[in-house]
Amino acid sequence: MLLRSIAVLVAANVMNNKVAPRLGPVTSVLATAALVTAARRSGLSWRDIGFADGRRGAVAGGALAATVAAGYAVGVAWPRTRPLFRDERALSLSRARVVEEALIQVPFGTVLLEEVGFRGALYAMLRRRHGTVAATAASSALFGLWHVLPAIDMARANPALGELTAGGTGRLAVPRVVAGSVVSTAAAGVLFCELRRRRGLLAPAMLHLATNSLGYLFARISHAGGAARPPSGTAQRHA
Helix, strand or coil: CHHHHHHHHHHHHHHHHHHCHHHHHHHHHHHHHHHHHHHHHCCCCHHHHCCCCHHHHHHHHHHHHHHHHHHHHHHHHCCCCHHHHCCHHHHCCCHHHHHHHHHHHHHHHHHHHHHHHHHHHHHHHHHHHHCHHHHHHHHHHHHHHHCHHHHHHHHHHCHHHHHHHHCCCHHHHHHHHHHHHHHHHHHHHHHHHHHHHHHCCHHHHHHHHHHHHHHHHHHHHHHHHHHHCCCHHHHHHHC
């Protein structure tokens, strides 16, 4: 069941990033159902998978989501970090598509599968066989590798991020962004696993949702703020 679950995740990753990104919510819902079914058939309970502690998870998740919003607001307000929010993937979309991404694609195409898949079913199967530490390490490492394809797109869509990680050399921008994304998301996976262990799946899901969905909002805000009042450093680079 474990290897089959990993195969389902790999197939969903390719579908959502390369084959049919707009169908991500459909692919992810089907993949999530397959993973939960596999976990249940292997003998895991709903609590084992992480469907527990709803109230405590909502409180913790709400507080973490508010923290993310505050951090984004500070980052957009500071001229030196504002360019990092200017993701062309968000800025090139119409308002209707931004709403679709924030309210449909992210919750159902990204967060649902990643949380129920990595922190729910996969984590539970690994934990039963190998213990909590191994489950956290393995599921988080796989979560990091899951972000290789999205990181390639992110590096190409956000030049400021590429320049920052590559030290101003474009040749190394994509590999360094990808490596940084894998490491950072694996570290985030450890945090999410701990939240899941203590508060159930809802807490990391709310944090994850806020991080991704609010990213679209603040990308638009950063663009509007930069157009109205561009930082001097940016003006000098384009002069």
